[in-house]
Amino acid sequence: MKKLVLAALLAAGFGAQAQVDADKAALIKSIYTEALGGQQGYDWLKYMCEEIGPRPSGSEAANEAARWAMREMLNAGADTAWLQEVEVPKWYRGEEWCTMSMGGREVNLPATALGGSVPTPENGITAEVVVVNSFEHLESLGREGVEGKIVFYNTYMDHSLISTFNAYGGAVKYRWAGAMEAAKYGAVATIMRSVTLLRDDLPHTGAMSYGDSEVKIPSAAISWQAADKLSEDMGAGPVYVTLFLDCGVQGTATNYNVIADFKGTDKANEIMLVGGHIDSWDLGQGAQDDGAGCAHAMQVPNLLKQVGYEHHRTIRVVLWANEEFGLDGAKEYANWARMNNVHHWVALESDGGAGVPRGFGVGADDDRVAQVQAMKPYFVPYGLHEFAKGGGGADLSPLRGHDDFFVGFRPDSQRYFDFHHSARDRIDAIHPRSLEMGSASIAALFYLLDQL
Amino acid sequence: MKKLVLAALLAAGFGAQAQVDADKAALIKSIYTEALGGQQGYDWLKYMCEEIGPRPSGSEAANEAARWAMREMLNAGADTAWLQEVEVPKWYRGEEWCTMSMGGREVNLPATALGGSVPTPENGITAEVVVVNSFEHLESLGREGVEGKIVFYNTYMDHSLISTFNAYGGAVKYRWAGAMEAAKYGAVATIMRSVTLLRDDLPHTGAMSYGDSEVKIPSAAISWQAADKLSEDMGAGPVYVTLFLDCGVQGTATNYNVIADFKGTDKANEIMLVGGHIDSWDLGQGAQDDGAGCAHAMQVPNLLKQVGYEHHRTIRVVLWANEEFGLDGAKEYANWARMNNVHHWVALESDGGAGVPRGFGVGADDDRVAQVQAMKPYFVPYGLHEFAKGGGGADLSPLRGHDDFFVGFRPDSQRYFDFHHSARDRIDAIHPRSLEMGSASIAALFYLLDQL
Numbered sequence: 001m002k003k004l005v006l007a008a009l010l011a012a013g014f015g016a017q018a019q020v021d022a023d024k025a026a027l028i029k030s031i032y033t034e035a036l037g038g039q040q041g042y043d044w045l046k047y048m049c050e051e052i053g054p055r056p057s058g059s060e061a062a063n064e065a066a067r068w069a070m071r072e073m074l075n076a077g078a079d080t081a082w083l084q085e086v087e088v089p090k091w092y093r094g095e096e097w098c099t100m101s102m103g104g105r106e107v108n109l110p111a112t113a114l115g116g117s118v119p120t121p122e123n124g125i126t127a128e129v130v131v132v133n134s135f136e137h138l139e140s141l142g143r144e145g146v147e148g149k150i151v152f153y154n155t156y157m158d159h160s161l162i163s164t165f166n167a168y169g170g171a172v173k174y175r176w177a178g179a180m181e182a183a184k185y186g187a188v189a190t191i192m193r194s195v196t197l198l199r200d201d202l203p204h205t206g207a208m209s210y211g212d213s214e215v216k217i218p219s220a221a222i223s224w225q226a227a228d229k230l231s232e233d234m235g236a237g238p239v240y241v242t243l244f245l246d247c248g249v250q251g252t253a254t255n256y257n258v259i260a261d262f263k264g265t266d267k268a269n270e271i272m273l274v275g276g277h278i279d280s281w282d283l284g285q286g287a288q289d290d291g292a293g294c295a296h297a298m299q300v301p302n303l304l305k306q307v308g309y310e311h312h313r314t315i316r317v318v319l320w321a322n323e324e325f326g327l328d329g330a331k332e333y334a335n336w337a338r339m340n341n342v343h344h345w346v347a348l349e350s351d352g353g354a355g356v357p358r359g360f361g362v363g364a365d366d367d368r369v370a371q372v373q374a375m376k377p378y379f380v381p382y383g384l385h386e387f388a389k390g391g392g393g394a395d396l397s398p399l400r401g402h403d404d405f406f407v408g409f410r411p412d413s414q415r416y417f418d419f420h421h422s423a424r425d426r427i428d429a430i431h432p433r434s435l436e437m438g439s440a441s442i443a444a445l446f447y448l449l450d451q452l
Numbered sequence: 453m454k455k456l457v458l459a460a461l462l463a464a465g466f467g468a469q470a471q472v473d474a475d476k477a478a479l480i481k482s483i484y485t486e487a488l489g490g491q492q493g494y495d496w497l498k499y500m501c502e503e504i505g506p507r508p509s510g511s512e513a514a515n516e517a518a519r520w521a522m523r524e525m526l527n528a529g530a531d532t533a534w535l536q537e538v539e540v541p542k543w544y545r546g547e548e549w550c551t552m553s554m555g556g557r558e559v560n561l562p563a564t565a566l567g568g569s570v571p572t573p574e575n576g577i578t579a580e581v582v583v584v585n586s587f588e589h590l591e592s593l594g595r596e597g598v599e600g601k602i603v604f605y606n607t608y609m610d611h612s613l614i615s616t617f618n619a620y621g622g623a624v625k626y627r628w629a630g631a632m633e634a635a636k637y638g639a640v641a642t643i644m645r646s647v648t649l650l651r652d653d654l655p656h657t658g659a660m661s662y663g664d665s666e667v668k669i670p671s672a673a674i675s676w677q678a679a680d681k682l683s684e685d686m687g688a689g690p691v692y693v694t695l696f697l698d699c700g701v702q703g704t705a706t707n708y709n710v711i712a713d714f715k716g717t718d719k720a721n722e723i724m725l726v727g728g729h730i731d732s733w734d735l736g737q738g739a740q741d742d743g744a745g746c747a748h749a750m751q752v753p754n755l756l757k758q759v760g761y762e763h764h765r766t767i768r769v770v771l772w773a774n775e776e777f778g779l780d781g782a783k784e785y786a787n788w789a790r791m792n793n794v795h796h797w798v799a800l801e802s803d804g805g806a807g808v809p810r811g812f813g814v815g816a817d818d819d820r821v822a823q824v825q826a827m828k829p830y831f832v833p834y835g836l837h838e839f840a841k842g843g844g845g846a847d848l849s850p851l852r853g854h855d856d857f858f859v860g861f862r863p864d865s866q867r868y869f870d871f872h873h874s875a876r877d878r879i880d881a882i883h884p885r886s887l888e889m890g891s892a893s894i895a896a897l898f899y900l901l902d903q904l
Contacts, residue, residue: 033612160485162834162889197885356808356866358835382614383810383864385837412835412864414808414885433649433866437614 020377024451028378028444030307035440040302041295042432044072045354048294049285049427056282057325058090058253065278066256069294069319073260076302078317081260086332088322090253091115093282094246098191098222100129101240102233109226111191112203112283113247114175115325116210117219124244125150125189125218131234135174135181147186150241153178154231157197157417164197164413165352168420171195172206179219180211189218189243193227198418201225205281206421207325218245255279255321257329262301264313264450270345272446273316274300277323277330277351277395284425288416292435293350294319296409299439300446311450313345320395323351327394334398346449348407348442349393353419354435355411359384360445361391363406372407375448384441386410409442472829476903480830480896482759487892492754493747494884496524497806500746501737501879508734509777510542510705517730518708521746521771525712528754530769533712538784540774542705543567545734546698550643550674552581553692554685561678562653563643564735565699566627566660567777569671576696577602577641577670583686587626587633599638602693605630606683609649609869616649616865617804620872623647624658631671632663641670641695645679650870653677657733658873659777670697707731707773709781714753716765716902722797724898725768726752729775729782729803729847736877740868744887745802746771748861751891752898763902765797772847775803779846786850798901800859800894801845805871806887807863811836812897813843815858824859827900836893838862861894 035041048065055062070081098111113119130149132138138151153174157167172195179190194204201223210216220243222230233239258278264270276293280286301315321329337344348360359379362372366389373387392406399406411434419425487493500517507514522533550563565571582601584590590603605626609619624647631642646656653675662668672695674682685691710730716722728745732738753767773781789796800812811831814824818841825839844858851858863886871877 029612032614036611159488159885160481162484164885199884356864380837383838385832386835412808414889415883418883431867431870432651433611433616437866 024448025378027307027309027447031303031443031447032382032437032440034303034306035299035436036433038306039432039436041299041439042430042435044298045287045291045295045430045435046427048291049287054282054284054286055278055280056091057088057279057322058255062255062279062321066258066319069258069278069298070260073298073317076298077262077305078260079263081258083256084259084332084336086255086257086321086329087252088255088328089249089325090251091282091325092248092250096220096245096247098220098241098243100230100233107229109230110201110203110223111220111226111243112205113245114208114219114221115205115281116208116249117245117247118216119248120189120218120243120245124242126240126242127188129230129234129239129241131231138181138185143185146182149187150243151182151187151190152230153190153192154227155193157195159197164417167197168195168417175206175221176209179208179217180213183213183215183217187217191220191222191241191243194221194223196224196417196420199224202422202424204420204422205283218243220245255329257321257333258319260317262315264311267312268314269343270313271316271342272313272449273318273344273347274442274446275318275320275349275395278319279322279324281324281421283421283423284419285427286425287427287430288353288419288425289421290323290351292354292430292438295435296350296439296442300443303439303443304447309447313450315446323395327398330395331398334402337399338402344399344403346405346407347396347399347403348409349396350409350438350442351393351395352409352411352413353416354430354438355413355416356434357382357384357438357441358412359386359388359410361388361408361410363390363392364404368405371452375445378444378448379441382437382441409438411438476900477830479759479761479899483755483895483899484834484889484892486755486758487751487888488885490758491884491888493751493891494882494887496750497739497743497747497882497887498879500743501739506734506736506738507730507732508543509540509731509774510707514707514731514773518710518771521710521730521750522712525750525769529714529757530712531715533710535708536711536784536788538707538709538773538781539704540707540780541701541777542703543734543777544700544702548672548697548699550672550693550695552682552685559681561682562655562675563672563678563695564655564657565697566671566673567657567733568660568701569697569699570668571700572641572670572695572697576694578692578694579640581682581686581691581693583683590633590637595637598634601639602695603630603634603639603642604682605642605644606679607645609647611649616869619649620647620869627658627673628661631660631669632665635665635667635669639669643672643674643693643695646673646675648676648869648872651676654874654876656872656874657735670695672697707781709773709785710771712769714767716763719764720766721795722765723768723794724765724901725770725796725799726894726898727770727772727801727847730771731774731776733776733873735873735875736871737879738877739879739882740805740871740877741873742775742803744806744882747887748802748891748894752895755891755895756899761899765902767898775847779850782847783850786854789851790854796851796855798857798859799848799851799855800861801848802861802890802894803845803847804861804863804865805868806882806890807865807868808886809834809836809890809893810864811838811840811862813840813860813862815842815844816856820857823904827897830896830900831893834889834893859897861890863890
């Protein structure tokens with residue numbers, strides 16, 4: 001009776017005070033203790049960052065990382081592990097710079113090409129700058145205001161949003177479509193305020209698209225402080241900028257998805273997938289994005305093994321190739337899974353960095369969501385309070401329609417965009433305890449799910 | 453009826469889904485938006501760290517900081533602000549080093565004197581090392597095992613505890629009493645593994661005590677990595693260490709509490725105190741400990757003013773002198789308050805750093821605790837879920853018995869002891885958004901409390 005009351009209250013949206021099973025709670029405690037003490041995920045990530053380095057789409061480093069991760073998973077007791085070929089764009093970045101003429105002198109504006117941008121001519125592009133605050137603003141300026149100029153998207157992430165992922169969602173459209181839109185009005189290039197909330201002097205890259213546009217203009221991000229300098233200087237007469245980018249997509253190359261299976265005891269055909277993407281942008285080491293997710297995923301079977309838990313279902317670690325430049329790895333994996341009738345009983349993605357865990361988002365039917373939300377009391381002692389409906393992630397999206405139980409891991413988001421797609425995304429951006437609390441949280445969730 | 457049901461559920465321990473008043477929620481939103489956009493607290497803290505620097509007990513820098521903070525509070529609209537004299541120990545630190553003889557060569561062990569330690573003789577102290585894992589272990593070794601040696605406390609914070617403040621509580625006794633206990637058995641000095649969870653190469657200082665002991669032996673902390681080196685080398689024959697410390701308490705000096713009042717409209721005699729301590733250790737800049745608490749406190753009246761809220765009660769910002777070396781400022785303030793019959797309607801301390809806010813601890817009677825817990829729904833959108841009974845902090849402790857409503861601000865604790873009392877505690881250890889989410893959370897709580 002008491003249990004029914006509790007269930008009813010939980011169903012009514014009252015959370016977190018339900019009973020927990022003491023044995024299960026003890027096993028979960030041992031998972032966290034092992035993660036925080038052993039720090040194997042951090043050691044893996046450190047190797048990936050320092051010994052292998054950045055892993056951009058089409059790079060040999062991405063392949064070196066894939067081979068290394070496969071070996072590590074076999075060493076950690078995987079029953080099988082293999083590399084799945086994925087054809088990806090090969091991204092090249094050479095020299096890049098941007099300067100502003102100001103009172104007769106040149107001021108450096110730290111800049112980086114957006115991923116996919118065409119290069120500038122050999123001498124760069126010099127043009128007057130027109131500042132634009134939104135696509136509506138661009139449209140209102142029209143060809144008259146834009147033609148022959150460099151469009152400067154002085155657009156911001158919304159600092160008032162507590163979830164910086166939501167703030168990112170609102171701002172990234174100018175990165176993705178800024179060049180395509182500006183070209184319609186005759187712009188010769190675009191620069192944009194980096195998509196970040198840290199008011200620093202590093203530019204942040206990220207994917208952009210020309211869509212179906214035949215006119216492709218060079219497109220770069222400049223640092224927050226550079227954007228401040230530039231916007232302060234606007235209005236007192238014309239401002240000229242010179243942009244030089246040596247970059248571009250140079251055909252395609254082969255990268256690999258890593259797939260490692262840790263067989264379940266009696267429900268081996270039910271796959272519990274946990275993954276991150278092994279590629280990264282080229283400016284840092286891809287520590288937060290998404291080395292952390294790879295480390296999380298690799299730790300899940302390892303932690304369960306370390307604490308002596310024998311899982312019923314098969315745990316599959318997938319490290320996807322080329323998320324950043326078009327989800328090629330995720331699409332390849334999903335196609336293969338569909339062709340081979342692989343049933344993912346659950347699929348969880350970690351691609352939000354190594355912040356302190358806040359909870360999970362669950363993309364599933366209401367009953368399944370309620371089942372996961374009922375697990376919250378096991379996580380509250382570890383600071384996880386957010387068990388929201390709706391979740392998954394970019395690399396899980398190609399599985400939709402085929403499988404139906406997705407989970408997105410949700411770390412604290414406050415610092416993520418400080419590092420994101422910039423030279424700052426290095427191993428020293430990673431806090432070992434926060435990272436490993438993430439590993440443990442995902443492993444604990446997989447343990448509880450496996451018990452269903 | 454619905455409200456009664458909700459109240460009953462809340463009383464029964466079911467949290468967080470209660471109704472919120474839309475106007476209040478909107479005002480709270482404006483507080484967070486102002487904090488995250490304006491970042492005035494971060495600017496203040498940056499000034500304190502970079503322009504003034506570390507503020508150890510008895511230093512002129514502590515006084516410079518106090519005068520600066522008083523001026524800033526007057527500029528921010530304080531009705532009155534003053535400096536309260538506090539007599540404090542004057543701490544001096546000169547050169548310090550520690551080396552280990554290993555296979556004929558000297559290995560440097562990064563070391564720092566604990567606060568209050570006596571210096572070593574001019575040529576340092578060279579002696580065999582005996583490793584000790586606990587006070588029980590020390591006792592079991594006895595005089596026979598310890599006399600004439602340097603005791604090495606190879607003690608750890610418990611990494612399995614999720615609250616690192618709790619882990620600190622369990623480990624800090626070896627820092628506080630290690631020298632006093634070892635001296636009983638004839639030790640000539642002590643060194644200890646730094647009280648931290650980061651496995652790095654920086655030593656962390658902090659207060660120690662000789663109690664009533666007449667024998668005072670030098671006492672230092674060494675870095676985690678140095679402690680690893682030393683403990684790895686133990687057991688393969690005797691290990692000798694040389695410790696040199698030039699340090700000590702050099703009499704007393706005058707420092708100041710800063711007290712700034714922002715008068716309430718109609719309940720001006722009811723004081724809402726918010727404070728942090730203005731002193732710091734000498735190795736870094738005192739950014740997390742406790743510049744962040746000062747910035748939080750200074751922001752509270754400022755944010756309420758920026759959003760146009762006129763408070764009924766008086767908001768008093770108190771920045772205490774010398775917390776680290778004996779709570780002198782807090783004791784002086786409490787004595788003065790008692791003598792002048794000051795009634796603190798509520799007193800809140802921020803001395804847990806600038807991590808992302810997790811909640812508040814409330815030290816008050818059950819009714820008051822329930823009142824604050826009922827405010828939780830206003831904070832859940834900002835990620836604050838922890839509203840525990842029991843709270844306050846070191847600098848509030850002298851007020852106990854006189855007042856009866858204390859609140860401790862609880863930021864996320866995972867990274868705090870990475871920085872704590874070390875050279876790493878600098879402005880670059882501070883994340884602007886996390887800091888300002890703390891300022892906003894405290895200001896929002898003060899707003900809701902003022903509405904009671």
